[in-house]
Amino acid sequence: MTNPIGLLVMEYGEPQELGEVADYLTAHYGGYTPPPEDIAALQARCQQVWGTERGGSAAGLLANALSQVLAERSGDRFRVALGARHWTPTVTSALQELCASGAQTVVVLPLSPHASLMGLRDYERTLERAQAELQQPCTIHLIKDWPDLPGYWSAITRHTRAALAQLEAPAEAVALLCMAHSVAESSRKPETNYQQQLTQRTAQLTSELGCGAGRLAYYGAEGPGQWLGPEVGSALEELAQAGYRHVLAVGISSTYDNVEICYELDGRLAQLAATLGVGYARAALPNADPELVAGLADLVDGTVVERK
Template sequence: MTQESRPTGIMVMAYGTPETLEDVEPYYTHIRGGRKPSPEQLDDLIFRYQKVGGQTPLYELTKGVADDLRARLDAEFPGQYKVYPAMKHWHPYIAEVVPQIAADGLRDVVGVVLAPHYSRYSLEGYRTYTEKALAQLPEPFRFHFVEHWHDHPLFRALIADRIRTALAEFPPEAQGKVTVLFSAHSLPEKIIAQGDPYVDQLRESAAAIATLLGLPDHRFCFQSAAPTPEPWLGPDIVDYLQELYDEGVRYVLSVPFGFVAEHLEVLWDIDTEAQAKAQELGMVLKRIRMPNADPEFVELIRAVALENVPAETTDH
């Protein structure tokens, strides 16, 4: 394979999810940097997975995005791109995929995490795992990491369309009375003092999507905070539903736009915990359809990836 004929790699990265309940402990241990969770922490996470059916479709959805992206690029630019799914905390681990890419002879690889907003606390780990794996190779490839794509017009249009569709599904008496509630994964409050861009990106993209829709009002909150002693960003969605109820809100559309697929933070935190709170309050809570591996989401990831391919590696 000559230098000129070598394709460019696209690594489609996601968080990872255990495949069975027996996988939960090693998965949780990897998240914790090799430290095993306490029995109570482990039991709690296993309970949540049990309640959503034992596993989530995150890997299959990520693989679906990668497979469809590969098919599109093969049809559009035959032989110019190779696509690899890679997971941060489960198989196929980033550390497993990087040597495979190098063995395939690639010299340039674009890394796209399936998460729109950047935080050093979350997304930087993908780059770190990749760079550690590259450091073990005799001939490492050049890695081009996409830090964020929350401001991409296709992302904003996709979420706006999902909101528009979901709003139409509320009963006639609710039309014009639905509060659109954006949410994203909470992170430790200390990131604000550290100058992390995460919260600003979230609020910026929520406001831009609301503007696209002409929404007179939208709200924003966090979800999925970890049980640690340090304070995490809030308000949490379950607490915020109570605040909205106290304001007189009875109809809420959940927009967990910090995520792109149906995994535990959506299936448990929104569809189970938040839904239970809404029902307790007598509120109607609906959720947008997640992007998952839908064609318009694959098109978004295609655009993000191609826009970050170094100019010197391609002539199209």
């Protein structure tokens, strides 16, 4: 009998209920106890994003959809597990689960299409720690990024076009605000490739939709040091000052709904746009969009063939 191939779908991780916030932040801060104000702030954001009813994990739903497509194509060839870098189920437990199922080779698929140097270091360190806890050796193939995956960009474009129609304004009167997660950089390790990829995608999407302007901005900067900018709120204010009365926001570095980006899109930016008197809409993230899922299945299949 042929050993199955493991697929570890890797996400960042986030709490699934308010009672988990303190422990989540402790993990996020590398074991340090978070101050009470940080716990309260994240709980407030979670409540604002979730509303009265918490849905299932969007990353989990995406991983399940991918598992189903792979099973339809290849039977029981793949074993799929979801692992979080900074929460549960952990990458370590997911890798152990896959190896226990008989997998001697594991493909690791991060759910972020664009990999920064900062992100890649995090991926590699997480996997090194996980491998160190295995009882037996396992061959790991990390898919570092997938910025040109057709299924991802077709889903992004389609969802953004649908959101554009909500504004009821000609495309040339709309400014497109493309959002990506900020990362820390230094003169020794500039994030040139990450920025170039995002800049190119912003220009491509702006052109395809015929928007009057396209702007790349960043969210999620935290801690000391130099982080990529401009910040999304500042970019929205600048677009309003430039005379744009309609702004369409789209997350171009995220594949699924999570508290951080949904708070930015549906909370902070929506409120700021209302204050500025700017018409505002935001594109839905791909989540388990069939085109994205099919594209990821192709990517995984191709990685297995390439590594043979």
